[in-house]
Amino acid sequence: MNRSEQMARIRGRNTRPEIRLRQQLWRRGLRYRVNSRLAFGRPDIAIKRKKAAIFIDGCFWHGCPDHYFAPKSGAAFWAEKLRTNVERDRRQLEKAQADGWRVIRVWEHDIRADPSAAAEAVMEALEELDKSGDHEDWRVTAVSAGPEGREVRHLLELRTGRERTSSKRPTHAPAPSSI
Numbered sequence: 001m002n003r004s005e006q007m008a009r010i011r012g013r014n015t016r017p018e019i020r021l022r023q024q025l026w027r028r029g030l031r032y033r034v035n036s037r038l039a040f041g042r043p044d045i046a047i048k049r050k051k052a053a054i055f056i057d058g059c060f061w062h063g064c065p066d067h068y069f070a071p072k073s074g075a076a077f078w079a080e081k082l083r084t085n086v087e088r089d090r091r092q093l094e095k096a097q098a099d100g101w102r103v104i105r106v107w108e109h110d111i112r113a114d115p116s117a118a119a120e121a122v123m124e125a126l127e128e129l130d131k132s133g134d135h136e137d138w139r140v141t142a143v144s145a146g147p148e149g150r151e152v153r154h155l156l157e158l159r160t161g162r163e164r165t166s167s168k169r170p171t172h173a174p175a176p177s178s179i
């Protein structure tokens with residue numbers, strides 16, 4: 001992945017994966033609103049009739065357990081940003097559920113890998129109304145230094161608030177230069 005791809009990944013709305021997923025869903029006959037303002041937040045895709053909200057989560061901003069990397073510079077700033085984002089995701093999920101909405105979260109990496117498969121997964125989740133409540137959704141909330149140059153990653157489960165840690169070798173990637 002080169003630098004401009006890295007930048008594209010961490011940019012905000014109307015990024016390519018979002019458009020690609022929407023196209024795939026539209027092709028499957030799903031009709032939706034984009035960026036609707038709802039009481040609990042602003043999902044990327046909302047299906048009011050089904051009270052279903054779809055959020056597309058960027059791997060960097062939302063603490064993807066597979067792809068989050070701790071930027072080399074500005075560590076404290078990025079750590080704070082990550083924690084804030086993940087906490088907001090969790091609060092938003094709780095509020096949405098309290099309002100009777102179902103939340104489906106899609107990782108950006110799944111859309112990049114196979115937009116069609118990602119859309120199929122969304123369609124399945126929409127059909128089985130309770131399905132999306134079952135699976136675990138772990139997020140990286142912080143990274144600290146561990147023994148032998150390894151990183152200790154602190155993870156939080158969005159639905160239950162459970163926490164755990166894991167350790168891995170650091171992933172070297174450039175620090176994002178823009179928000």
Ligand SMILES: [Zn+2]
Pocket residue numbers: 059064065066067068107108109
């Ligand atoms: Zn990812």
